[in-house]
Every structure is written in C-alpha cells, then in structure tokens.
Amino acid sequence: PPTPGPTPTPLPAPTFDLSKVSEKVKLDWFNATYPEAQRLAKANDLFPSIMMSQALAESAWGQSELATKANNLFGIKADATWKGAIYTKVTNEVVNGQTIQVTANFRKYSSQAESLRDYVTKIKTTKNGSAYRYQAAWRSNAKNYQNAAQALQAGGYATDPNYATNLINRIANYR
Numbered sequence: 001p002p003t004p005g006p007t008p009t010p011l012p013a014p015t016f017d018l019s020k021v022s023e024k025v026k027l028d029w030f031n032a033t034y035p036e037a038q039r040l041a042k043a044n045d046l047f048p049s050i051m052m053s054q055a056l057a058e059s060a061w062g063q064s065e066l067a068t069k070a071n072n073l074f075g076i077k078a079d080a081t082w083k084g085a086i087y088t089k090v091t092n093e094v095v096n097g098q099t100i101q102v103t104a105n106f107r108k109y110s111s112q113a114e115s116l117r118d119y120v121t122k123i124k125t126t127k128n129g130s131a132y133r134y135q136a137a138w139r140s141n142a143k144n145y146q147n148a149a150q151a152l153q154a155g156g157y158a159t160d161p162n163y164a165t166n167l168i169n170r171i172a173n174y175r
Helices: 023-043 048-059 067-069 111-122 145-154 161-172
Strands: 084-095 098-107
Touching: 023 048, 023 111, 048 067, 048 111, 048 145, 048 161, 067 084, 067 098, 145 161
Parallel strands: none
Antiparallel strands: 084 098
16 A cells, blocks of 8 residues: 655644735725625625625735735636636645645636636536536525535535634624
8 A cells, every 4th residue: 555645734724914904905905896796696696795705715805815916816726627827826725624735726817807707607517517516505595695605615615614604704794
C-alpha cells in the first residue's frame, strides 16, 4: 500500500483584515453589487440575501485578493470544465476537521458582474449531468434563507463546517 504523506499542520481559520477598509468603501461596494445580485437572484429562483452573504464572506466585501485580482466574488474554483482565464493562489480548506493550505486554480472573470452571473450558473446547473447539486437552496425548494444556507453547505459549496451558520449570522447581522 502507498505510504501516507506528512500530516498537514492545522492552520487558523481564514480571516480578512478589514480594519483599514472604511465603512464607506464597504458600503459603496455593497451598493454597487447588490442591485445586480438582487436582479439575478429573483430571476433565477434564488435568495438575494444568500447570494450577498456568500459574496461578503468569500470576497471580504470585494476586498480579497481573489475579488480584486480575479473579480471572483464567490471563491469558485476552475475545474476541468472551465474554459476561461485562471487565477492561482494558496487557499485554506478544511480536510478531516483540520484547516490546511492548498494551491488551487480559481476562475478569473473580466468583471464582478460576470462573477455574479457565473455563480447563478453554478447554483442552477446539474452535477455530472444528473442531479442538481444545489437545488435544495433554490427559493422554490427552501422555506427560507436559513434552509437555503444549510442546503448550500450540505451540497458541498464550502469545506468550512460552519459555513451555513456564518451565512445565516451575516444576514441577521446586516439585515
């Protein structure tokens, strides 16, 4: 049998230092992003609150490296089906309860609006041509945004075991 590699060293959970980012910058980004997110969510049977909560979490109010250098607001990785530009960076993943660092390829977009549209595509498409992976998160299938957040986590959107709770808390906090 193959010899297992070294045990990964646990890392602290990822955080973004937004202390130098003014509330005005964060609010300006939110106000510029929300109308398109709301339009896309409503047109595609999604919760705009969930979409924005994910964008806030994944992009640190549009200030993360991935958001500023690749216009990627949702941490969407570039798998073999992606035919567009790629941005490679080190990221944290939770594997077997431990946070580890891995180098991953992410989708790179020409604009943040393109990222919003691709997010909808990701949430609304089938997995391997069969079942819709995130269909339980659609408005028509989830009773409320809390159920939608739990469905995204159950569908494997993120490796963070507290992902749904964090989305729900963010929506409650920012209303």
